[in-house]
Amino acid sequence: MKKKIYLLTVLITVLCFNSNAQLRLLQNGRVQVGTLRLDGEDALNVTTMQVFGPHGDMRSGSKLTFGDFGKFPSNGWNVFIGEYGSDDTDQLWLHGKNGIYLTRGGQASNVIGYYNPSSNSNFVFNTNLRVNGVDITSDARLKENVQSLQNPLDLLSHVSGVTYNYKLSEMKKYCEPDKSKFTEEQSIQDNASDMQTSMDAAAIEKANRDKLLQDAIDRKDAEEAGRKRIGFLAQDVEKILPELVKTDEDGVKSIDYIGFIPLLVESINEMRLTIQEQQNEIEMLKSLLSVETKSTLRSTSTGNLNVIEGAKLYNGTGASVSYILPSTFSNAYLQVFDISGRMVKKITLTVANDVVEINPTEIGYGTFVYALYVDGQKADTLKKFVN
Known part of the structure; x- marks a missing residue:
């Protein structure tokens, strides 16, 4: 031998x-x-x-x-x-x-990222990414069936943003490897007591360091999962914009957040056109007013304001507004004027701050000027459009 x-x-x-x-x-x-x-x-x-x-x-x-x-x-x-x-x-x-597959851990127990073309067309990362920039392929020569977006503002009005944090236990399920792909030797269960007897001092010290490191990683994972985030729920978005939602081989849904950018841009353009049309209508209506009425409206909406500490008007929903008054005041009231300068409503204010609920049917629709008076002086004005 x-x-x-x-x-x-x-x-x-x-x-x-x-x-x-x-x-x-x-x-x-x-x-x-x-x-x-x-x-x-x-x-x-x-x-x-x-x-x-x-x-x-x-x-x-x-x-x-x-x-x-x-x-x-x-x-x-x-x-x-x-x-x-x-x-x-x-x-x-x-x-x-x-x-x-990219994995980490003593027995490759955590899948950091993977690309499996037979089940998913994406390179999937089970961790956060930090980059200096992202370029999305968008060459017109690579696209077909190109169509303009229709009613983007209406679509976005049906999508609700939420705050949330991740469930760490659920997230970990999708980071663990498929045990069927590992042999019995590769899936050795922890048997620390037997291993400690056969390890020398240096190996034991390294094992202890590894455990401390893993504990630190677990704490960071828990902190990251518990961090408050802002976004959407994929199931909600899928009902309105199914084109922006994908479901992987495990049934987990993801959102193409980049796809919201064209919707936002087109919504802004749509709003800009609406505002311009309203402004043109206002200018046309102004041209029909007499010189005396224009002077009254201008005085009501912009002039003769007195600086009164602690008095302010704030915009509200619909035709409503909110206000605050100085801690000490004798009397206060709110007046509402239409585009012609005619007063359409007067409300006496009795508390230092509150919301003035006004039903649009009480004053009509269009552009109005709200004027706040405190102790006989005009303290603030607010111009708003009610539709």
Whole structure:
């Protein structure tokens, strides 16, 4: 038996130190694999192992494969890491024919990100991303069936924003790997008591550091999940804008938030046109007023204001407004004027701050000026459009 081991050792040594061999152990401890070249390319001995390819003086195009590796024409290039292309590109190539998974943890217990084209067209990340910018492909030459958005403001009026935080227990379900893809040896259960007896002091110290690190990661995950966020519920958006919602292989729904930008832009344009039309109508109505009425309206809406500390009008819903008054006042009232300067409503105010509820049917629709009077002086005005 010893003789066989000796012969095997001699054979390996001959193969490793033969200058024509494809595997060579250098005197400095570095290992070279592939079509070899002369020494000296790594003068500082930084690399531990070099893998060379068959192309050019730089021996580019190397590939380190894992498992079976078939012919390219038969779609047989399976799993490998190497240099991209056959030239000296110096570009890393990470290839998984049926997908790529990024995991962490002692037993790859957490999937950070993955791409599985057989079940999902997205590269999915189970963590936050921070980038300096995002460019979305939007070239007109790549698109067809292009149509203008219809009624964007109406669509957005049916979507409700919410505040929320994530359920950490539910989020973790989608970060755990599919255990059916791991062998029994790869899915070893924690057996700390048995392992501690066979570990030396350094290994025990490292294990304790790993546990402290994992505890810190768990705390950060909990803090991140509990952080208050603002957004939408995918199920609600799907009822109004199904084009912006996708459902993955696990039934989890996601929202294309970028898709809301065109809706917002078109809604602003729609509102701008409405405001312009209303302004044109106001100017037309003003042109029909007499000079005396215009002077009265101008005086009511903008002039003769007195600075009274603590007196202010605020816009409200519909025809309503709210107000605040100084802590001490003798009398106060609110007057409402229409576009012609005619007073259509007067309300006596008895408390220091309140909401004045006004039904639009009481004053009509259009542009009105609200004037706040405190102790006989005009303290504030507010112009609003009621429709």
